[in-house]
Amino acid sequence: MITIDGKVVPFRPGQTVLEAATEAGIYIPTLCSHPHLPPFGACRLCLVQIENVRGLPPACTTPAADDMVVRTDTEDIQRLRRSILRLILSEHPNSCIVCGERELCEKYNVCPTKAGRVTGCNLCPAKERCELRRVADYLKVDDVGYLLDYHNYPLERDDPFFERDYNVCILCGRCVRVCEEIRGVGAIAFTKRGHGTKVGTSFGISHLDGGCQFCGACVDVCPTGALSARATKWHGKPEKKARTACTLCGVGCAIELQGRWDRVMDAIPHMDGPTNQGQGCVLGRFCIPPLFNSKDRLKYPLVRKEGSLVPVDWDEAIAEAAKGLKRYEPGDVDILVSPNVTNETARMLHRLSKDILGGARIELDSQFDSLALAASRSLTGCAGSTGELSAIDRADAVLVVGADICLTHPVLRVRLNRARARGAKIIWLGPTRDPNDRLVDILVPEANYLEVLAGTLKRLASSAKEGFDALSGSLDGFTGFKGAADISEALRGKRAVALVGRGIMPHRPKATLTALWDILVSTENTSGLLLLIEGNSQGICDAGIVGENDVRRDAKALYVTSSRAEMPEGAEFVVLQAPFSSKLVERADVVFPSLGLPEESGTTTSMDGHVQEVRPVSKGPGMALADAEIVSRLVAGLGGKKLDMTTAQLGPRPVRQPLSRLYPLGVLGPEPSASPAPASPNFYRGTDIAEKVADLTVYYRYRGVIP
Amino acid sequence: MEADYWKRGAERWKALLESDVPVIYVGAASCGRAAGAAKVEEAVRAKLGDLSPTARVVEVGCIGPCCLEPLVYVQRPGKAPIVYGDQSPETVAVVLESVLSKGDLLMDKALGVLSEGAQDGIPSFYEHPMLKPQTRLVLRNCGIIDPVEIDHYFAREGYLGLKRALSMSPEEVVEEVRASGLRGRGGAGFPTSQKWTFCRKAQGDPKYLICNADEGDPGAFMNRSLLEGDPHAVLEGMLVAAYAIGASHGYIYIRDEYPLAIERLSHALQRMREHGLLGQKVMGTGFDFDITIKRGAGAFVCGEETALMASIEGRRGMPRPRPPFPAQKGLWGKPTVINNVETLGTLPNIMRMGGAAYAGRGSEKAKGTKTFSLVGKVKRTGLIEVPFGTPLRKIIFDIGGGILNDRGFKAIQSGGPSGGCIPASMVDLEVDYERLTQAGSIMGSGGLVVMDEDTCMVDVAHYFLTFTQNESCGKCSPCRIGTRRMLEILERIKKGVGEEQDMQRLTEIAQTVKDGSLCGLGQTAPNPVLTTLRYFHDEYEEHIRDGRCRAKVCKDLFHYEIDPEKCIGCQICFKKCPVSAISGKPKGAHTIDQARCVKCGLCYQSCPPKAKAVKRADNGPDEVKG
Secondary structure, three states: OEEEOOEEEOOOOOOEHHHHHHHOOOOOOOOOOOOOOOOOOOOOOOEOEEOOOOOOOEOOOOEOOOOOEEEOOOHHHHHHHHHHHHHHHOOOOOOOOOOOOHHHHHHHOOOOOOOOOOOOHHHOOOOOOOHHHHHHHHOOOOOOOOOOOOOOOOOEOOOOOEEEOOOOOOOOOHHHHHHHHHOOOOOOEEEOOHHHOEEEOHHHOOOOOOOOOOOOHHHHHOOOOOEEEOOOHHHOOOOEEEEEEOOOOOOOOEEEEEEEOOEEEEEEEOOOOOOOOOOOOHHHHHHHHHHHOOOOEOOOOEEEEOOEEEEOOHHHHHHHHHHHHHOOOHHHEEEEEOOOOOHHHHHHHHHHHHHHOOOOEEEEOOHHHHHHHHHHHHHHOOOOOOOOOOHHHHOOEEEEEOOOHHHHOOOHHHHHHHHHHHOOEEEEEOOOOOOOHHHOOEEEOOOOHHHHHHHHHHHHOOOOOHHHHHHHHHOOOOOOOOOHHHHHHHHOOOOEEEEEOHHHOOOOHHHHHHHHHHHHHOOOOEEEEEOOOOOOHHHHHHOOOOOOOOOOOOOOEEEEOOOOOOOOOOOOEEEEEEOEOOHHHHHOOEEEEEOOHHHOOEEEEOOOOOEEEEOOOOOOOOOOEOHHHHHHHHHHHOOOOOOOOOHHHHOOOOOOOOOOOOOOOOOOOOOOOOOOOOOOOOEEOOEEHHHHOHHHHHHHHHHOOOO | OHHHHHHHHHHHHHHHHOOOOOEEEEEOOHHHHHOOHHHHHHHHHHHHHHHOOOOEEEEEOOOOOHHHOOOEEEEOOOOOOEEEOOOOHHHHHHHHHHHHHHOOOOOOOEEEEOOOOOEOOEOEHHHOOOOOOOOOOOOOOOOOOOOOOHHHHHHOOOOHHHHHHHHOOHHHHHHHHHHHOOEOOOOOOOEHHHHHHHHHHOOOOOOEEEEEEOOOOOOOOHHHHHHHHOHHHHHHHHHHHHHHHOOOEEEEEEEOOOHHHHHHHHHHHHHHHHOOOOEOOHHHOOOOEEEEEEEEOOOHHHHOHHHHHHHHOOOOOOOOOOOOOOOOOOHHHOOEEEEEHHHHHHHHHHHHHOHHHHOOOEOOOOEOEEEEEEEEOEOOOEEEEEEOOOEHHHHHHHHOOOEHHHOOEEEEEEOHHHOEEEEHHHOOOEOOHHHHHHOOOOOOOOEEEEEEOOOOHHHHHHHHHHHHHHHOOOOOHHHHHHHHHHHHHHHHHHHOOOOOOHHHHHHHHHHHHHHHOOOHHHHHOOHHHHHHHHHOHHHHHHHHHHOOOOOOOOHHHEEEEEOOOOOOOOOHHHHHOOOOOEEOOOOOOOEEOOOOOOOOOHHHHHOOOOOOOEEEEEOOHHHHOO
16 A cells, blocks of 8 residues: 555555556646556656655656655645746747636637647647646646747658647657557657757658658657647547447457547547557558548449439339349349448348348458458368467467568557567568568568478477378478478477468468468467458358358349459349449449448457447438448348347347367368459458558558559 | 786786886877877887887876876886876987987986886886875776786786685675775765675676766766776776676676777777686686677767666667666666776775775775866866865865966866866865765766866856756756756856846756756756856856956957057957957057957967957946847
């Protein structure tokens, strides 16, 4: 127990005085500490008095100890804090903070005022979230006492996604620390010293050149307006907030969506997401508003009349689609399910295909995800990963196979970085565009990395296993074991995690998965994680939809909820249900405009099995409806009973089977014909995200991801 | 086998001292080289080629008196070396010619002989007024031995301390150091044995020892001289310390601006390896220890322990708060002891002579001796070593020979930019950690800057604060911003546009910086300002109220004028003035156009002494605020 301001409060070992006080509801002002970051002790505002300790130690770095007696608000401390804050304010545009008219100004001058340069809070994009103002209010600083020392740094707006104005920076170092210590990137650091100290890249190169991954973690921890997201900085105070799960990749980060004017205005990572733990990535942090506010959203139901698509009302569109689908035998109808729809929609589509259309084929539209899920089901009896992402936190070794994580699942770097800092070995097989090799212990970036994997597995296999033979036999001119000795030593007998990505697709993916699961994942303490590329593939698979990924070329009618589907030549009737316009619209006979991520309700499942709620902050454009609602109306249109999302109608939620045993091999069937993976790594409902988000195009072009 | 080292060392040392050919020693440490020792050495070799081709030339370190550099000692066969100071290539040729071939010892130029007693009528160099009041323990070999000869060090009882330490248990070594009363020589004066005990007791493996050779105070060069003149003393100290705390690896963090010291250290490490003093099984015992030299890139703050460790780890040199202390979690998160060069250099003496014997010197609370670099306006500048408790008067007037040009003594600044200014009235202060702290200054690493009455104390405060302000790492706000705000006020005062409240403001910000800063740099940065405010309040008042700088240093507060009565019209100033502000005819009185004058002072310096017509005058009341 520790005594803070006369209050006896408990603490956990390892907690600092600041943490103990915060948990006990005692406020200590601070600007540099942040719950996600290790203590730093730079702003000097949390100085406290501790009995029998010399001077005034900072609460944020002092470990709490039994029988410690702490005072946080004596007159001496407050005077010193005020004096320090005045110094900080002497280098931060402060006129609004100490302005006598502030109360009225904020009452009547609520709209954010766009300005080139921030010269006061009323011109600052961070006005609503500024922590400096909060501390100034607490300490009742109403006179700075110095003339403003404005640094006059140039505004930095040359990089995509976020802008920097270091004239309002207070050098708390949060951005530097989150980039280095949490993200493991280290794109920025303190530069120069003394009064010239500034956050920047090495030699002042651009963030693009400096290896920044634009995860936005720095923007989210900035206590002032020094860093701000370009697309959304002037949107002001959100009217609505909702916690949801991002579906731009398979990780399923918890994010907080902010809405205003019935649109999504910003998306920031949620502090306590089970898969992302407060961190995000370039997709979830910066791409949601530009993607879903883009101008080519589908707004009205369309029906092809005399060769042209014509806007109609929902009843007509549903009737037209139902009429069309009824013309075909169930065997001639294919339903292609986008990996981004909710679990509820997936289950309705499943009902639609089985019960209403009497056994139409239903497929998950994702090459790697459906293959990996199907293969894993054959191997373990349970489709999906054999563990959770948190297994990385306990692993001694992490084996990454064929995954360019920085493009497909950027947020996972945080866990890899943390594992490495803990001493775990990170072994990376496969090409990567990750410019940061500090993340990796053993890197085999060559295209023939599967040979090394085969060599590794051979050394690990206790006896000859078919899995190995299947893999090595499939490699033309299999030569070697170069590097395999080190890797197998790093894995042998260790708590390990294997992460398998879509990079294996062009090279006998089924054999690779089989060998990995058979030899490595089947050992004790080892998990195999499938890096599912798309938002809700796991949930859709759990709803009973997992395909063999070979759409019959002879389907005559198609009902697709993804804009990417390859259209069989012989298709006579096509119903497209999507949020975005695409080339597919030209071939559609009926088009249903559906809602997107920030407008959706329901649940999704992360690639490691967390079922999370999806909640809306905006209503969507025009007449667009939720997918579930559309499916439900279509079911009614087809003569079925209108479905709603209650469990009773959909039946019990499928329960994922625990890993039981490895099935005999040989059930996998032939390898898919090698088709080149798309250049762009990220899709939503079949739409290339980079195509819709200009800044992402810039970033990916610069990195050479897309031409 | 080991015993052979000392035996062979003694033989080789004796062979040098009793050489049957002349031996010429040149003081070739950085200070000597700066004074031109390299050219002098060249001249010596050239001259010897003519005089005595078999004669030997030996480069030694710095023996202390910088004012007398370059120093050359001439050793004739069978005689002790005679010391000659202030040599140039020309004079040294004359000296060699006279001493070696003519037998004329140039008595008036000889400073002394390097022996206990007089020789041929020349007194011992140790009786020289600059050296006599000193007690040379740490510096005992500096300037005497060839620093690249490990045998010389062996001959001077080198590594005997280590030998003794290795024959004891580590606890006994710590106990010996406790008995010696040794306190950290880096500035804070923390008891060395206590620091070691913390580290010994800390959990963690391996443990590290770091030698802090990041000497950054302006005007301080104690560590450099020691490393250049006697590197093995420090390295032996490192072995003793490492053995005591149980460290298996050591780092020497040395600033890259000390290339000669780095060279000497690298060379010495090589020799140690060859002699089994480094690596596995040091001196054949079970003690393993190795040392890496890590060069610093020139940030002052990297002298701070935690910043230093960050720098070694390859991170930006920024201090972090304590706890955890380095002794618990230091380099790479392992228990680490960081000792100053001089602390380590003292250890061989302690181990050799015994802790209790060492503690016989010094004051009540600080035992032993301390080296200082004595610079500024004294007649004899240089590197000195005195016991703790020596009064400032003895240092300034006996060792230093008093104030240059017999001006009045105004103040002495101790402890580098983090220290304070002690006024002339406190000249009898006995130097040790506590007394300097009481006076508002600090011991620091041992820089002493003497100031005469031509020094403006506001300017001094401004100078040191400029340094700390520039060298602040920028991490914590009080230090980064507070020093800047203080500097602005001082600039204002120096310009004569200060305000009455400025002194109050300075004190307030200084207190905030002192109480609020994260590391020692910030916590002590206001010291020059606070002490000058305390002891020289009237000078600040003069600047602010009267627009007057009594020392005539603050350029905005005085002007140059030419006394028409005294001007002899020599036109020297007229020709020197870089901005053509001076007009006048030959043989006629000259005048200065104040509007043009940039106050460079060239006219003042160049006016012939017989005329002394250019003078510095206070600005009139009208000119003050203009």
